[in-house]
Amino acid sequence: MPRVIKHPELRREELLDHAQALFLTHGYDKASLNDVIAAAGVSKGAFYHYFPSKEALLEALAERFAKHALAGVQDILADPALDPLGRLNALLAKSRQAKIETAAEAWALFETLFRPENLVLFHRINLAASASISPHLVEIIRQGVDDGTFRTFDPEGVADIVMQFGLATHDVIAKAFASGTDADMDIAIEALEKRVRLYEIALDRILGIPDGSIRIGEPGYVRAVMTARRANPSASGAAASKKSR
Amino acid sequence: MPRVIKHPELRREELLDHAQALFLTHGYDKASLNDVIAAAGVSKGAFYHYFPSKEALLEALAERFAKHALAGVQDILADPALDPLGRLNALLAKSRQAKIETAAEAWALFETLFRPENLVLFHRINLAASASISPHLVEIIRQGVDDGTFRTFDPEGVADIVMQFGLATHDVIAKAFASGTDADMDIAIEALEKRVRLYEIALDRILGIPDGSIRIGEPGYVRAVMTARRANPSASGAAASKKSR
DNA sequence: CTATTATACCGACCATCGGTCTATTCTCAA
DNA sequence: TTGAGAATAGACCGATGGTCGGTATAATAG
Secondary structure, eight states: OOOOOOOHHHHHHHHHHHHHHHHHHHOTTTSOHHHHHHHHTOOHHHHHHHOSOHHHHHHHHHHHHHHHHHTTHHHHHHOTTOOHHHHHHHHHHHHHHHHHHHHTSSHHHHHHHTSGGGHHHHHHHHHHHHHHHHHHHHHHHHHHHHTTSOOOSOHHHHHHHHHHHHHHHHHHHHHHHSSOOHHHHHHHHHHHHHHHHHHHHHHHHHTTOOTTOOOSSOTTHHHHHHHHHHHOOOOOOOOOOOOOO | OOOOOOOHHHHHHHHHHHHHHHHHHHOTTTSOHHHHHHHHTOOHHHHHHHOSOHHHHHHHHHHHHHHHHHTTHHHHHHOTTOOHHHHHHHHHHHHHHHHHHHHTSSHHHHHHHTSGGGHHHHHHHHHHHHHHHHHHHHHHHHHHHHTTSOOOSOHHHHHHHHHHHHHHHHHHHHHHHSSOOHHHHHHHHHHHHHHHHHHHHHHHHHHTOOTTOOOSSOTTHHHHHHHHHHHOOOOOOSOOOOOOO
């Protein structure tokens, strides 16, 4: 193979891009390192120059997702015009939106992320996102408890429950996505929408505030995001060669 | 090796036993098939006579856990003396107890199940248990909604949240278990106990019933189970040979 | 008590995996 | 111009999950 030298950061991002595409389409376990380097058009030596292991690749991928998920959160935290409830709502909306949209950079990715074999990857992403967002969430809840807006004895616990909701939806969507037909898509969307409503109310009640106080996203939000993505599948990245496995 | 022929069901159970011990001590990924068959004193051919793949072994293991978790639930469902709340409490207590005690058949198993590398195994078990218990949970909640005891528009969603709680505890415990010292153990137990209290109240509020109505286990229950196990480590199963890896 | 078939089991073998290592080529500062 | 180090290639390695042809035992029939 001819030797091509690129800017290190570019190459690293390229590797991450191809890894993301392959992990999402085949799952972390089934997508082999050889597949990744083949897709990226790079030798093994080059790969191990950038990453110490395949596991590290997964980690880096999760971090990249998390970093994206955290973007913009600072503004919300600093906004003096927001009370605890407003701040919580804004953070939740931001977090959920960032997670969905990051994961759904292309429709194909979004669809495959919810396949059962991607549970590990999804969990990693969720964990990484939680790690970066959770402390802020705890702080906001604590503020709300202090000024009497919220009513709970365990802010960390509530934050965990909130972050957990993302994971809970995985099975719901995975099930409905199973066949991939339009009808099943509709079912999936409805189920997810309903589930979001329940999470909002659950959170309201856990925090001891009136039903409807928490708004993760407007009704129809899930459908809007998902159908928009579907209409515009955009670039899916690597043209992974078909294999029989 | 001399050929030993055993009753098929016995051999299958034996394989599951050794797989359970090894998966829990080394994690699903790190415990190789060769380790399992070596521990069971069986050839590769024999193993593949009983299971189509290593993955199937994990599946079968999860099912066995789930089956155990479901034991006794029938009595609760049939008991005419219980109202929806009582039934829900009984089922929750049963479910959680069964899960903890099944997983904790020996202290060592309990401790290792919460190691990060066992997340997949834990998730499988949780999923399998959910699949068998969840329908009953939904039915009970629905009964409660019908007779006005509970207040929710999405019984399946609530059931999912309930089953999700088990998964949420994994990270909490895993973190505190990290070092393995007595002090960290105490922290883990306290954290878990506090978390259980929160889940109870969260469930109360989600269902629109007074705080304290739901009882997953008495205060001190977690500590009782865990310290009891510790004092009596019992049989850990296969004497897996040390390896450096 | 044989003969036959079905089942339980063995272990050598295989492709592939993640990972290592040495050699080569490129870049760029001195 | 040169030399050090970064970037890349690809042959190679042990281990892994899985396959396959064969063998021993159990079950059944005659």
